[in-house]
Amino acid sequence: MPGPPVVRIDLGSGAPAYAQIVAQLRALLVSGALAAGTRLPTVRQLAVDLGVHHNTVALAYRTLAEEGWLELRRGRGAVVVERQGPRASSRAQEEFSRRLEGLLAKAAADGLSPKAIVREFEALGRKLWKGKTP
Amino acid sequence: MPGPPVVRIDLGSGAPAYAQIVAQLRALLVSGALAAGTRLPTVRQLAVDLGVHHNTVALAYRTLAEEGWLELRRGRGAVVVERQGPRASSRAQEEFSRRLEGLLAKAAADGLSPKAIVREFEALGRKLWKGKTP
């Protein structure tokens, strides 16, 4: 039986390390790959794996805890909890729309074809909603 | 005859102002809404419109100039030029994949339904490739 899925970050990507950790763990949480009850690696363990300071991982965990994904307790660790997502706000909708537009434009500017972009989108969609809301 | 399309940024969105300007202008450039030969507003004019410092706009313009979209000259202004986009690198492909995954997961976590997400994706696709590469 495998341990929890691994996180890999890309230093030198511009994006802050803690934000990359948050983004990747959130993807695993949304997809259900990290189900309620799962215990995450300790902040120090994951920090060593990624080559960053444990406070950087701690900040990522705290961010996810504030979103309702994790429960954090000293001495125990980080555990995934049941979570009822919020209702979609128009704020979130607009934010998503603008960020997606920027991302697609950047991809096109970098030479990715519309076909390749659509393919990637569909692949990620299957990955994220793997049997959740088909 | 209308002037060039307007840019609107959202301070308090977390994203840096100059990055928002870059992202929105790049979207207009990719879609062809800003064609070669078009003259952009001066850095000071756009800065006043957006409520930021002109050096902030200048940084955005310089970023787009380095990507090959604009030609900048003192006294003249910023003009859109013909641009041959690069071939897609695997680096760009991976970058896009990870950013898109993070964005989709964030949207899902914020309560957006898969249906709403797909709808937005298709709408933006039509907007960005309006008659370019169908």
Add this chain to the structure above:
DNA sequence: ACTATTGTACACAGACATTGTACAAATATC
């Protein structure tokens, strides 16, 4: 020629990201 316009250079202030270090709460060991 001279003035106005326009992008640029550079130093400064504040916010943010990461780290070093020490601490507090829970658990494991004996």
Add this chain to the structure above:
DNA sequence: GATATTTGTACAATGTCTGTGTACAATAGT
């Protein structure tokens, strides 16, 4: 049960990033 270990947290220090104030350089207009 006392004690050591494990685990998340608090906080200051440092370097980087963002945005601004101000002055300058190059082009255009008169």
